Amino acid sequence: MGYQVTIKNIAEKLGVSISTVSRALSDHPDISSKTKKAVKELADVLGYKPNQVALNLKYQSTKTLGLVIPEIMHNYFSTVISGVEDIAYDNDYSVVICQSNESYKREVVNIQTLLSNRVDGILVSLSKETKDISHIKKIINNKIPIVLFDRIIDDLNVDVVTNDDYKGAYTAVNHLIVKGCKRIAIYTASEHLSIGKNRLSGYKDALCDNNITVDESLIFYCDTYLDSMKITASILKRVDRPDGFFAVNDMTAIGIMMTAKALEIKIPEEIKIIGFENSISAGITSPGLTSVDQFGYEVGKEATKLLFKRIKNKQNEFLPEKRCIKTKLVLRNST
Amino acid sequence: MGYQVTIKNIAEKLGVSISTVSRALSDHPDISSKTKKAVKELADVLGYKPNQVALNLKYQSTKTLGLVIPEIMHNYFSTVISGVEDIAYDNDYSVVICQSNESYKREVVNIQTLLSNRVDGILVSLSKETKDISHIKKIINNKIPIVLFDRIIDDLNVDVVTNDDYKGAYTAVNHLIVKGCKRIAIYTASEHLSIGKNRLSGYKDALCDNNITVDESLIFYCDTYLDSMKITASILKRVDRPDGFFAVNDMTAIGIMMTAKALEIKIPEEIKIIGFENSISAGITSPGLTSVDQFGYEVGKEATKLLFKRIKNKQNEFLPEKRCIKTKLVLRNST
DNA sequence: ATGAAAGCGCTAACAA
DNA sequence: TTGTTAGCGCTTTCAT
Numbered sequence: 001m002g003y004q005v006t007i008k009n010i011a012e013k014l015g016v017s018i019s020t021v022s023r024a025l026s027d028h029p030d031i032s033s034k035t036k037k038a039v040k041e042l043a044d045v046l047g048y049k050p051n052q053v054a055l056n057l058k059y060q061s062t063k064t065l066g067l068v069i070p071e072i073m074h075n076y077f078s079t080v081i082s083g084v085e086d087i088a089y090d091n092d093y094s095v096v097i098c099q100s101n102e103s104y105k106r107e108v109v110n111i112q113t114l115l116s117n118r119v120d121g122i123l124v125s126l127s128k129e130t131k132d133i134s135h136i137k138k139i140i141n142n143k144i145p146i147v148l149f150d151r152i153i154d155d156l157n158v159d160v161v162t163n164d165d166y167k168g169a170y171t172a173v174n175h176l177i178v179k180g181c182k183r184i185a186i187y188t189a190s191e192h193l194s195i196g197k198n199r200l201s202g203y204k205d206a207l208c209d210n211n212i213t214v215d216e217s218l219i220f221y222c223d224t225y226l227d228s229m230k231i232t233a234s235i236l237k238r239v240d241r242p243d244g245f246f247a248v249n250d251m252t253a254i255g256i257m258m259t260a261k262a263l264e265i266k267i268p269e270e271i272k273i274i275g276f277e278n279s280i281s282a283g284i285t286s287p288g289l290t291s292v293d294q295f296g297y298e299v300g301k302e303a304t305k306l307l308f309k310r311i312k313n314k315q316n317e318f319l320p321e322k323r324c325i326k327t328k329l330v331l332r333n334s335t
Numbered sequence: 336m337g338y339q340v341t342i343k344n345i346a347e348k349l350g351v352s353i354s355t356v357s358r359a360l361s362d363h364p365d366i367s368s369k370t371k372k373a374v375k376e377l378a379d380v381l382g383y384k385p386n387q388v389a390l391n392l393k394y395q396s397t398k399t400l401g402l403v404i405p406e407i408m409h410n411y412f413s414t415v416i417s418g419v420e421d422i423a424y425d426n427d428y429s430v431v432i433c434q435s436n437e438s439y440k441r442e443v444v445n446i447q448t449l450l451s452n453r454v455d456g457i458l459v460s461l462s463k464e465t466k467d468i469s470h471i472k473k474i475i476n477n478k479i480p481i482v483l484f485d486r487i488i489d490d491l492n493v494d495v496v497t498n499d500d501y502k503g504a505y506t507a508v509n510h511l512i513v514k515g516c517k518r519i520a521i522y523t524a525s526e527h528l529s530i531g532k533n534r535l536s537g538y539k540d541a542l543c544d545n546n547i548t549v550d551e552s553l554i555f556y557c558d559t560y561l562d563s564m565k566i567t568a569s570i571l572k573r574v575d576r577p578d579g580f581f582a583v584n585d586m587t588a589i590g591i592m593m594t595a596k597a598l599e600i601k602i603p604e605e606i607k608i609i610g611f612e613n614s615i616s617a618g619i620t621s622p623g624l625t626s627v628d629q630f631g632y633e634v635g636k637e638a639t640k641l642l643f644k645r646i647k648n649k650q651n652e653f654l655p656e657k658r659c660i661k662t663k664l665v666l667r668n669s670t
Numbered sequence: 671a672t673g674a675a676a677g678c679g680c681t682a683a684c685a686a
Numbered sequence: 687t688t689g690t691t692a693g694c695g696c697t698t699t700c701a702t
Binding site for chain 2: 004047051057062073075079081082085096099113118141142143254258281285286
């Protein structure tokens with residue numbers, strides 16, 4: 001810490017007590033206007049700013065929210081951050097962002113750091129690795145307000161904000177079928193996160209409703225660009241290769257697209273591809289990537305609103321709320 | 336804040352003093368092993384975690400760095416963040432990330448918040464709007480260690496880490512010339528930031544060294560995707576349209592590319608394009624975008640190392656250090 | 671209208 | 687081996 005001015009410094013220079021300075025600065029009615037003026041002027045000259053650390057201790061509140069996300073790099077999470085920050089700033093709160101980098105261990109450390117720093121509430125989107133949720137339960141037990149979003153685990157007694165993953169997936173797969181696809185592959189996330197489970201259900205139900213039997217050999221657990229680049233070539237070389245692909249996020253879809261282009265497979269004529277996210281990237285590939293918009297900004301906003309509701313109502317235990325943000329299929333030329 | 340356990344709670348339940356608890360928890364040699372055991376066990380059962388806010392006040396140090404960047408969304412800044420976090424975590428520090436959203440006002444507020452929260456050091460990449468740097472001077476006057484990176488203003492007496500913008504630009508423009516371009520446009524940032532100034536110099540010098548006279552009508556102040564999409568069409572429709580484009584960042588370059596493709600202008604046959612950043616996006620367009628790699632991760636790491644040097648050497652005033660991270664032209668099919 | 675003192679949670683110098 | 691106390695910066699109750 002630097003050499004910052006305190007009310008004690010001001011009090012000494014002015015020959016008054018620290019309580020007078022404190023009151024003068026907060027315009028307490030008891031203080032004479034002369035004293036106020038003197039104090040405020042000196043505070044200004046010295047560049048006094050209240051020590052927030054002291055105030056946090058005093059008030060037992062930090063006016064800070066913790067936000068734990070897997071990776072800032074993801075366009076989706078960047079938009080979530082904006083939503084969170086906007087609502088937080090409206091409420092005069094700061095936001096501390098932590099990246100778990102998809103590591104369970106780091107996620108636990110992040111959350112512990114936030115708890116130690118006594119943030120007033122925590123927003124979490126779980127890492128891919130997270131199966132044990134005792135660290136989340138700890139937050140709940142400590143009665144720290146918490147909201148999970150996007151990457152959640154069901155059956156946890158907390159507020160959650162998710163996308164309508166089921167419907168998003170259903171609509172996307174249905175669109176592929178309408179466009180003529182018969183063999184549709186899905187690149188999805190592990191099913192322990194509800195995001196993986198629900199999208200897979202949407203995929204399966206869309207197939208069933210169109211009288212297409214689910215072919216387990218078309219279900220791939222793959223959700224990164226690099227992995228997609230790794231596994232797609234061999235899939236595209238299969239004699240019974242898929243004619244449609246639905247991927248869990250845009251970069252995974254783009255991995256499929258890049259591989260197909262390298263193999264000179266025509267999109268959308270020979271294969272069609274849909275992503276999930278509707279990131280900037282979806283708009284700059286050739287062809288453009290049809291993608292399910294997740295409205296990350298809205299997710300961030302809703303989650304933060306829910307969190308503030310908890311923060312401001314801590315006394316009475318109320319039932320967990322679940323919010324679901326609608327998705328929207330954005331059509332481009334990959335389908 | 337929640338209902339978290341304090342050493343006082345432990346002390347009361349155990350009938351000892353809080354100092355005993357404090358010492359027991361930190362394995363002080365004076366404390367008997369029985370007492371230690373009892374204290375530690377109870378602490379464990381109750382889920383005691385030290386209140387970092389109290390420690391911050393006590394130690395006059397928060398073990399936290401502040402990082403102010405224009406926009407998290409930019410791939411470049413995401414990579415910088417990773418570099419910063421890695422070095423910070425190596426030193427047992429946390430990082431608080433603030434977005435200025437390219438707003439001077441927000442930048443000032445961010446920095447004030449960081450100062451009030453008594454972070455131990457601050458890393459800043461200035462917003463586009465920032466011309467007045469009194470808020471930066473305030474940090475310096477307060478003797479808070481600070482390092483500027485990427486978006487800096489010259490002649491400020493602080494440590495800075497930049498890319499070799501001049502050379503990066505020179506190399507890129509030279510490459511366009513080698514590839515046969517005669518009329519090269521630059522889409523650049525305002526010159527009040529050294530990044531704009533230096534890249535423009537590199538551009539001009541590369542032209543001069545190849546006996547091409549600088550044509551002021553080919554210099555455009557444009558550095559976003561949206562603006563690029565707005566201004567490029569009319570530029571491409573000029574009879575004397577440029578045959579080469581060098582843009583200040585990848586998304587601006589991609590704006591040019593998308594516009595050219597919409598106008599059915601062939602890349603690289605009719606026009607060639609180079610970006611600056613070498614983001615993921617550069618690799619997924621068709622054609623791939625030739626781009627100057629900025630090594631954001633390295634920039635983040637270097638800046639943070641410099642910052643720690645300051646933090647750990649606060650007593651003696653030493654001269655500001657300037658670090659320059661090399662760039663590298665990554666060739667793809669847009670040139 | 672102002673000062674003294676307690677307290678937020680913790681550590682550490684000093685006492686015992 | 688353990689307890690008491692002061693202090694980090696601030697607010698606020700209680701005295702004056």
